[in-house]
Amino acid sequence: MSIIEFHKTSKAFGPLTVLDEVDLSIDAGEVVVLVGPSGSGKSTLLRCINALETITGGDLIVDGLSVKGNARQLREIRQEAGMVFQQFNLFPQLTALKNVAFGPRQVRHLSQSEAESVARDLLKKVGLEDKADHLPSELSGGQQQRVAIARALAVKPKVMLFDEPTSALDPELKHEVLSVMQQLAEEGMTMVVVTHEMAFAKKVGSRLIFMEHGKIAVDGNPRDVIDNPPNDRMKDFLHHVE
Amino acid sequence: MEIDWSVVITYMPQLLQGAKTTIYITILGLVGGLVLGSIAGLMRAYGGRILNAIAFVYIELIRGTPIVVQVMFLYFALPVLADIRIDPMGAAVLSIVVNAGAYIAEIVRGAFLSIGKGLSEAGLALGLPRWKVLVYIVGPLAFRRLIPPLGNQFIVSLKDTSLFIVIGVAELTRTGQEIMASNFRAVEIWTAVAVLYLIMTGALTLLLRVVEKRMKIL
Ligand SMILES: Nc1ncnc2c1ncn2[C@@H]1O[C@H](COP(=O)(O)OP(=O)(O)OP(=O)(O)O)[C@@H](O)[C@H]1O
Ligand SMILES: [Mg+2]
Numbered sequence: 001m002s003i004i005e006f007h008k009t010s011k012a013f014g015p016l017t018v019l020d021e022v023d024l025s026i027d028a029g030e031v032v033v034l035v036g037p038s039g040s041g042k043s044t045l046l047r048c049i050n051a052l053e054t055i056t057g058g059d060l061i062v063d064g065l066s067v068k069g070n071a072r073q074l075r076e077i078r079q080e081a082g083m084v085f086q087q088f089n090l091f092p093q094l095t096a097l098k099n100v101a102f103g104p105r106q107v108r109h110l111s112q113s114e115a116e117s118v119a120r121d122l123l124k125k126v127g128l129e130d131k132a133d134h135l136p137s138e139l140s141g142g143q144q145q146r147v148a149i150a151r152a153l154a155v156k157p158k159v160m161l162f163d164e165p166t167s168a169l170d171p172e173l174k175h176e177v178l179s180v181m182q183q184l185a186e187e188g189m190t191m192v193v194v195t196h197e198m199a200f201a202k203k204v205g206s207r208l209i210f211m212e213h214g215k216i217a218v219d220g221n222p223r224d225v226i227d228n229p230p231n232d233r234m235k236d237f238l239h240h241v242e
Numbered sequence: 243m244e245i246d247w248s249v250v251i252t253y254m255p256q257l258l259q260g261a262k263t264t265i266y267i268t269i270l271g272l273v274g275g276l277v278l279g280s281i282a283g284l285m286r287a288y289g290g291r292i293l294n295a296i297a298f299v300y301i302e303l304i305r306g307t308p309i310v311v312q313v314m315f316l317y318f319a320l321p322v323l324a325d326i327r328i329d330p331m332g333a334a335v336l337s338i339v340v341n342a343g344a345y346i347a348e349i350v351r352g353a354f355l356s357i358g359k360g361l362s363e364a365g366l367a368l369g370l371p372r373w374k375v376l377v378y379i380v381g382p383l384a385f386r387r388l389i390p391p392l393g394n395q396f397i398v399s400l401k402d403t404s405l406f407i408v409i410g411v412a413e414l415t416r417t418g419q420e421i422m423a424s425n426f427r428a429v430e431i432w433t434a435v436a437v438l439y440l441i442m443t444g445a446l447t448l449l450l451r452v453v454e455k456r457m458k459i460l
Binding site: 050071075076078079082083085089090091092093102103106107148151152155 | 361365368370374379383
């Protein structure tokens with residue numbers, strides 16, 4: 001069953017069309033890796049799914065709800081679609097534990113102690129139980145991003161969206177974040193991941209989408225399309241990222 | 243003429259009474275100014291077109307005119323225009339409210355907008371309503387950045403109360419002038435007045451330092 005359905009979805013910023021009548025449906029359990037040149041609309045596509053961007057044409061259904069719905073429905077969609085940002089965006093005034101507990105407390109209305117127990121379990125899952133009382137500024141980039149993943153998971157989403165989660169990290173820190181993501185994928189989480197990590201795409205992805213000028217240019221099995229790019233632009237692109 | 247500091251002691255009770263009035267006007271005015279300024283600042287930062295425009299006009303009107311003109315307007319022109327009569331004290335407090343409110347609005351707007359968009363998005367992406375994002379995430383961070391510029395504004399407003407001499411409010415400067423008029427002890431009295439202002443602004447600065455120290459800016 002599809003959990004995300006794009007129906008001729010368009011997004012324009014003023015005169016600039018960034019998504020051009022995209023048709024795409026993503027099933028529960030898929031790990032979709034989204035690649036493409038800078039400005040091709042990857043982040044925008046991701047941000048339309050949880051309605052951080054408002055679509056300007058067509059429709060987009062997430063877990064049965066349209067992103068064109070009212071504010072309450074949008075909040076429901078966002079609770080089902082967790083997001084991880086390139087810049088982590090942890091709340092700087094809160095400890096790692098409180099960052100993770102924040103969603104369950106404020107969104108799922110758990111008590112503070114229940115929320116913190118959920119948070120503690122998730123910090124353990126991302127290997128950071130010993131950093132619970134650290135502020136984000138006291139953590140490395142890789143640790144911050146793992147806290148951010150835990151924070152998104154704490155609301156119990158059905159889908160996880162990742163926008164270049166390792167691009168702001170030093171090479172030696174990327175691995176710790178990618179392995180948490182791989183673990184999530186193995187547990188059956190539905191994921192949409194914008195990344196330049198082709199090794200991750202091949203190993204973990206179940207589907208690879210190459211975007212170009214706001215359209216889906218290639219959609220296939222990661223191992224097949226990375227080893228044998230079906231068009232020259234994708235071949236060029238892969239050449240650049242590797 | 244010889245300088246005789248004993249007059250300062252003689253007139254100290256009167257001067258302290260004036261200082262008390264200064265503090266009273268400042269506190270009431272700033273409390274009101276904080277409320278008005280926060281509302282206007284948030285209207286500027288997050289209001290729709292209309293709310294934004296209202297706040298903008300208010301802020302520019304106040305920032306573009308001297309506070310003496312504002313208090314004169316409230317005290318002398320408002321009764322004529324709208325048949326609203328206020329006593330000098332009321333006019334003084336209201337002037338600080340309206341004047342400080344405009345500057346505080348800009349401070350509030352700046353502090354809220356200085357908090358990166360990414361943090362609000364992170365909050366929204368968790369499924370929080372926008373007001374909760376403002377109250378729980380952006381607000382507490384913006385608050386820390388508010389403190390230094392607010393401190394400046396508090397000191398400016400405290401000193402601005404001396405301008406209410408023009409409508410005859412018995413604050414510290416006016417008191418000094420009245421004492422002067424009866425004994426011509428300019429050096430002694432104005433020195434004492436200046437020192438009293440320095441004590442008040444100094445205390446305020448110290449207080450703000452303590453608050454600032456306790457709240458790390460993130
Ligand atoms: N808020 C906005 N206002 C105006 N234009 C925007 C906005 N956000 C994105 N764009 C434009 O939309 C286009 C697609 O942007 P998007 O961020 O989706 O690309 P991307 O594929 O994620 O690129 P990158 O690899 O650089 O992150 C770009 O041309 C960008 O300048
Ligand atoms: Mg992007």
